Amino acid sequence: MGPVERREVVVVGGGPAGAAVAIGLARRGRDVLVLERAPSWHWRACGVFTSPAAIAALRRLGLEATELEAVARPVPAMRVETASGTRFRLTYGDDGSLRSPAVGLDRSRLDPLLLARAREAGAEVREGAAVREVEAGEGRVELADGATIEAAMLVGADGIRSVVARHAGVVRAAVLSPRTGLTFHVADPSPAVARDARMVVFEGGYVGLAPVPDGRVNVGIVLGRRWRERLRSVGAAGIVGDVLRGIPPAADDPVDWATADGSLCDRIEGAAPIGHRVSRRHGGRWILVGDAAGFLDPFTGEGLHRALVSAELATRAIDRHLHEDRDALPAYDRAMAARFRAKDAVSLLVQAFLSRPVLFERAARRLADRVELRETMGLVMGDQTPASRALDPRFVADLLRP
DSSP states (O other), X not given: OOOEEEEEEEEEOOSHHHHHHHHHHHHTTOOEEEEXXXXXXXXXXXXXXXXXHHHHHHHHTTOOHHHHHHHEEEEXXXXXXXXXXXXXXXXXXXXXXXXXXXXXXXXXXXXXXXXXXXXXXXXXXXXXXOEEEXXXXXXXXXXXXXXXXXXXXXXXXXXXXXXXXXXXXXXXXXXXXXXXXXXXXXXXXXXXXXXXXXXXXXXXXXXXXEEETTTEEEEEEEEOGGGHHHHHHHHHHHHHHHHHHTSOOBTTBOOOTXXXXXXXXSOOEEESSOOBEESOSBOSSEEEOGGGGOXXXXXXXXXXXXXXXXXXXXXXXXXXXXXXXXXXXXXXXXXXXXXXXXXXXXXXXXXXXXXXXXXXXXXXXXHHHOHHHHHXXXXXXXXXXXXXXXXXXXXXXXXXXX
């Protein structure tokens, strides 16, 4: 083994969670190195639709209003549509003024912006640095080019296929049955118009349509187990065509979905299985953040907000740990569990409904008819109120009442 480079903190993964940790620790005066495997940003399967809570977290990182306007397109509501035509709108607490709406994000601008902010804070960012091997207990990584780096603290921010989590031995089978995600963008004929995102549920899956900046609509398709053979036989492009042609026209949606598969803005990216679970989020010299620390359900839009919250909690924990606070890392794990336990339960409840179309249809009709139920669900899914409100037996009973 050649010479070993020694650093205080090494962050594996330069997505939003990794960049946020790097920003926070560098601003505290820590020596931070970010290893990002891609030599430059490219489109890959990731979340783009998020609630106002994620925008608040980006503001806490120091992003200015003009920067947020460039990367985030206001979305008044998420409209959920069932296979039988029932519709309801989740407004995430916005009063209609668009003061604090949900947004569709341009990840091609947001991700590089956060990495640039990490550099400005004093972190070193190495792009094109792919990690090949990890000795998590030693805080050591070996890169594809043969270089070895050892850190006092190793941060796994490398997504649902986290090499850090895998080598730490904490990856566990997903709670939900295997699902496949496909994602890409199509052109938006009315890019200046603020309009609802759509979540269209079909047999065995759903498709999310989120307007984003730069004249595009992000399409995210999630397929359950029953689509597996069809995916093998016709491929991703064939599935995309089938799903897009099945999206019903809507008066406020200018995209012609019947022909949209012929004009994709980028290539189809996939992820399978979507779910990811770990038995714990830390060890003696390592910690997991973002999707690497567990990801459950894209239907509830949990990804980016959870990633940024985990980064905030991890930043404080790492700084305390490096000040020799022995409880700092276990406290991070406890804080993450406490913060997201109820939200995970709501996500599992939503998936249970989705797997039973009759129940989902009944719940959708109740949400369409009852403003108070709909507002509570929107606030919960948008991380604007404690998720435990949606687990109250009275709420669930009201949701299922004929």
